[in-house]
Amino acid sequence: MAFVKRLGYFLFGLSIGIVFLTFFFKKKTAETGVSFCYLPNCRVLKDIRSKQLHYSDDINQMLLNKELDTTDIIFLLKEGDVDFSKSDTKSNPCKTYLIEGELHGKEAFLTVKNCNSKAQISTLEY
The missing domain is CATH 3.30.2310 (YaeB-like fold)
Structure with missing residues (x-):
């Protein structure tokens, strides 16, 4: 598998993970009132x-x-x-x-x- 193809898969998975974590942590901070300063x-x-x-x-x-x-x-x-x-x-x-x-x-x-x-x-x- 070519390096460019592997890099594409990696970046795609990374972007899905970042979106998931953003929604997860935003919901968690809204429920508990915890903020990170x-x-x-x-x-x-x-x-x-x-x-x-x-x-x-x-x-x-x-x-x-x-x-x-x-x-x-x-x-x-x-x-x-x-x-x-x-x-x-x-x-x-x-x-x-x-x-x-x-x-x-x-x-x-x-x-x-x-x-x-x-x-x-x-x-x-x-």
Whole structure:
């Protein structure tokens, strides 16, 4: 059997296997809610969401004045983008991250101090 013919069979089988695995894993992640985060942005946001959230006095005041809702903060922590160039990722014990996202049609910037056991939401600017 010629090499080109064997390569064709191999690529055909490989493509069927990839399609099968794609559908299988997509269904599995939808059922269990498990997601695979390998990129730095996704890993940082997932780590922050997994910890207990504490709010600074400014954020608490915004929550009391109904300028902000906790669902807005959770939305930014799910859909936002971490700006690593403006974040302080080298500090100990808490790293400071700047998360950018869109809230209510405006660009929002959320500052989060990510410690070992808690995450403190420091500021939110529009």
